[in-house]
Amino acid sequence: MFKKISIIVGLFWTIFQANAQLVGTSDGLTDTPSTDSIKLPDNRLIHAMALEIFWKKLILLQKNNTGKLNIVHVGDSHIQADLMTAVIRKNCQNRFGNAGRGFVFPHQLAKTNGAWDVRFSSNATWECHKNIAQPNGSAVGLSGIALQTKAQNAYIELTVKDPENFFNTIKVISPNNNHDFDLALNKQKTAIETKLPKKISHKVKKGEALSTIAESYHCSMAEIKALNRLKSNNIQAGKTLKIPTTETTSKISYTTSYIPEKSYNSNQYFYYKSENLLSKIAIVAQNDNPEKILSGLVLENNNPGILYHNIGVNGAKYADYNKYPLFFNQLKALNPDLIIVSLGTNESFDRMSSESYMQQVFRFINNIKLWYPDTAILLTTPPPSLLYRKLPNTYIADYTEKLITFAAENRYAIWDAYTQLRGMQGVSINARKGWMAPDRVHYTKLGYEIQGKMLFEALLQSFEDYQNNPNKKK
Structure with a gap:
């Protein structure tokens, strides 16, 4: 009898201890000292050999020091602000050469956040339509945001802050490659004589x-x-x-206007090329077209190396990119060698099933392969987060599992951000380290920079594995 009582008491004590570990955690998750010592797998890409076509191009770039490779990173708010991607860009370019800043967009004029290193201003008011909204006929393309104005004599002034990103070439991307804009470096003063009654x-x-x-x-x-x-x-x-x-009298007034530079047409964009490095340029809307629409800009220099383009829209999901064919069409302007896709967080807040999520992933990839069959694709799993600041986001865990299975069955490369950031257990740890924002969905600047460093290390490690043993199937 005494033995039975001891067993029952011991059982209750075990349950009490287990429950006690779940109480009082600010993130709604188990938060025990042991979680800091979770053993993580090596930070490498899964199925890295699926990027063989890209690895071979990277080897040639490294060997010959000629040409440019284009990496396009597509995502949501995690990508739009260019915190994570700025770290990857800098590390890639330090290692393989800086071919330019790459794709940029005047987010400030669309009244949203953007990269810090390229600033935009304008004398006009611009309207925007984002891919997260229902289609309304707006030409939403590469940036995921259609930026348009009907103002006469409108211009956008672009200023690059970092000398490492000064450029020789600027490419302008617009729907149907309409030449709605001129490019200008200098202004001219024009005298206007007005006759007034004396x-x-x-x-x-x-x-x-x-x-x-x-x-x-x-x-x-x-x-x-x-x-x-x-x-x-x-x-x-x-x-x-x-x-x-x-009698009349003359009044002289002066106006300033930009002097258009000679630009050239390509199939996907028009461009201006300067012999000297530039830090500033104006994109001047032509008055012939009543509605001018800008999809994005590309800044390049004359050096060989990497162009790392980031494209993100706050709140975006796979389905938002899928509903605008112009996005996939205009990717041609970037000539992508590797496309990295980081989406899934916003689907989880819609409580989308993993089956529906994977349908959108499959559709997105099919669109890429249809347009760019020889472009390598790298998928990343969503980083861990909470629902409503307190509930474990199990949707993210399900998406991660399905993505990894899909990649194995269809031979796509994966970077498992979810696992490298310690999964559900990692939310508490990452928050304590100052990596996560108070909403427990977004990350801090430091948190995004850490993710950028981790993804670059995974890319580099997998590339070096291939260099050392290109016949090894991983």
Whole structure:
């Protein structure tokens, strides 16, 4: 009997201890000291050999030091702000060469956040339509945002802050490659002469009559009375009268306008190329077209190396990119060698099933392969997060599992951000380290920079594995 009681007490004590570990955690998750010592798999890409076509190009770039490779990273708010991708870009370019800043977009004019290193200003008001909204006929393309204006003489001034990103070439991407904009470096001042009625006045002297004043100025008394609102012919000395006249005077005013540079057409964009590195340029809307639409810009220099383009829209999902064919069409302008896709967080907040999520993933990849069959694709799993700041986001875990299975069955490369950031257990750890924002969905600047460093390390490690043993199937 005593033995049975001891067993029951011990069982209750075990349950009590287990429950106690779940109480009082700010993130709604188990938060025990042991979670810091979770053993993580090596930070490598899964199925890295699926990127063989890209690895071979990277080897040639490294060997010959000629040409440019384009990496396009597509995502949501995690990508739009260019915190994570800025780290990857810098590391890639330090290792393989800096071919330019790459794709940029005037997010400030669309009243949303963007990269810090390229600034935009304009003399006009711009309207935008984002891919997260229902289609309304707007030409939403490569940036995921259609930016348009009907203003006359509108221009956008672009300024690059970091000298490492100064550029020789700027490419302008617009729907149907319409040449709606000019590119300009310098302004000109133009004098405008305006003819205005000459103003003549007369101060009445003592003894003067209205009739003699009218006669001296070759006008009638009635005209003087009308102009000065006089009810009679009586005038007082010292009064100043306005004198009617047909004479005119010239007024000179000055306007400044940009002087268009000679630009050239390509199938997917038009561009301007300078012999000297530039830090500033103006994108000037042509007045011929009543509605000017900008899809994005690309900044390049004359050096060989990597162009790392980031494209993100706050709140975006796979389905949002899928519903705009122009996005996939305009990817041609970037000539992608590797496309990295980081989406899934927003689907989880819609409580989308993993089956529906994978349908959208499959559709997105099919669109890429249809347009760009020889482009390598790298998928990343969504980083761990919470639902409503307290609930474990199990949708993310399900998406991760399905993505990895899909990649294995269809031979796509994966970077498992979810696991490298310690999965559901990692939310508490990452928050303590200052990596996560208070909403437990977004990450801090440091958190995004850590992710950028981790993804670059995974890319580099997998590339070096291939270099050391290109025949090894991983």
